[in-house]
Amino acid sequence: MPYPEEFTGIGVISTDSWRTPQRVTYPAKSFDPRDIDIQIDACGVCGSDLHTVQGHWRPIRDKMVVGHEIVGTVVAVGSQCNSGFKIGDRVGVGAQVLSCLECERCEEGNEPYCAKFVSCYNRPYDDGYVSQGGYASHVRVHEHFVIPIPESIPSELAAPLLCGGITVYSPLRRNGCGTGKRVGIVGIGGLGHMAVLFAKAMGAEVWAFSRRNNKREDALNLGADHYIATSETPGWDSELKSKLDLVLVCASSLSDIELDKYVSSMRVGGKIISVCIPEKHEKLSLSAFGLAGVHVSNSALGSPEEIRELLALVAEKGIKIWVETLPVGESGVSEALQRLDKGDVRYRFTLVDFDKEFPRD
Structure with a gap:
C-alpha cells in the first residue's frame, strides 16, 4: 500500500x-x-x-x-x-x-x-x-x-x-540563567555541550564539570569560562562553596555524581536541576544535611513555544x-x-x- x-x-x-x-x-x-x-x-x-x-x-x-x-x-x-x-x-x-x-x-x-x-x-x-x-x-x-x-x-x-537542545534549554530558561548568573553544567556530552553553548549565549558565567580532564579543551572551545575535572581535583567543592546560582546535571548516569558536593557549591536559593533519565534501576544519592535553601529537582522536555524560542536564539546568535x-x-x-x-x-x-x-x- x-x-x-x-x-x-x-x-x-x-x-x-x-x-x-x-x-x-x-x-x-x-x-x-x-x-x-x-x-x-x-x-x-x-x-x-x-x-x-x-x-x-x-x-x-x-x-x-x-x-x-x-x-x-x-x-x-x-x-x-x-x-x-x-x-x-x-x-x-x-x-x-x-x-x-x-x-x-x-x-x-x-x-x-x-x-x-x-x-x-x-x-x-x-x-x-x-x-x-x-x-x-x-x-x-x-x-x-x-x-x-x-x-x-x-x-x-x-x-x-x-x-536534546530543548531538554537543556527549558530548565536553563525556567530557572533564571542569564546575565550575571553563575551556572554549572555537569557532564559534557550530547546534552551538556549544548547546555554550555546555550548558557553562555544567555549571558551566564559558565562552569563545566566532567570527571576527567579529557574534555577540558572542548569545554573551553564551547565557551565555558571554567572547567573542573571532579575526580582529578581534590577539594574542588571547597573552592566553589556558596558560589553557583544554578547547576544543570546532564550526565547520562547519576551513579557517579556526588550531588552533596554540588549542594555545598550553591548559593542560598540556588537550584540543582537534573535532565538525566538513566536506567530505571538507578537511585539518587543525596544527604538531607546542607539542603537548606537549595532546590533539587528534575526537568522534562520543553514546550513547543520554548522550542521556538530556542531556535530563535540559535539563529540570532549563530550557535553551532x-x-x-x-x-x-x-x-x-x-x-x-x-x-x-x-x-x-x-x-x-x-x-x-x-x-x-x-x-x-
Whole structure:
C-alpha cells in the first residue's frame, strides 16, 4: 500500500537485536483533521533512542522505529489545521506529538507534563495505535507539535535541538540563567555541550564539570569560562562553596555524581536541576544535611513555544552545536546506535540522506 496508508522506516525487531536494525513497513496512524504529514529529511540520534531499543525503560513493540529529532517537509495538511503551515514548509518535530491541549498544564505552556502526553515513539494513542518515530520516510503529527525551522539553521544542526537542545534549554530558561548568573553544567556530552553553548549565549558565567580532564579543551572551545575535572581535583567543592546560582546535571548516569558536593557549591536559593533519565534501576544519592535553601529537582522536555524560542536564539546568535552526520539506513542506524553505546561521538549524530534511502515520487 503506498503512502499515506503505510510508512517505511529503519526499525528494531526486538531488544536482543538492537545492533541489527532492519528496514520495515508499518501502517500510518489515522489522519486526523489537525494532523500534518512530514516527509523526513534529517533525524537526530538521541540517548533516549538507545535506552528505548535496549529496553531500559519499558518493553518495545515489534518493528519499533525510534527517532524524535525530526526535520522535514510538509506534504499534507489536515482540513481543520489553523497554524498556517503549508505544503513545502520546512518544519521540525521533537519528542512529544500529542497532549490533551485542554488541561491547566497545557494551557500554561507545560504540555510535556500533561497526563495525556504521547511521545514521538513507543507510546499508545487513545485508539491503541503505538507511535513510531523519525528513522523513517514520514511522520504524522498534530499541528500543535510541529515547529517551523528558521532558514539560517541547517537541517542537520536543527534536528538535535528538537529534543536534546530543548531538554537543556527549558530548565536553563525556567530557572533564571542569564546575565550575571553563575551556572554549572555537569557532564559534557550530547546534552551538556549544548547546555554550555546555550548558557553562555544567555549571558551566564559558565562552569563545566566532567570527571576527567579529557574534555577540558572542548569545554573551553564551547565557551565555558571554567572547567573542573571532579575526580582529578581534590577539594574542588571547597573552592566553589556558596558560589553557583544554578547547576544543570546532564550526565547520562547519576551513579557517579556526588550531588552533596554540588549542594555545598550553591548559593542560598540556588537550584540543582537534573535532565538525566538513566536506567530505571538507578537511585539518587543525596544527604538531607546542607539542603537548606537549595532546590533539587528534575526537568522534562520543553514546550513547543520554548522550542521556538530556542531556535530563535540559535539563529540570532549563530550557535553551532557539534554534529556528525551518518546516512540513514540499516548500516547507518546500526553504526549510530553502537557508537552512541560506546560514547564514540562528539557530540551528536544526525541521520541524513533520507531521499536516498526512501526515494521520493
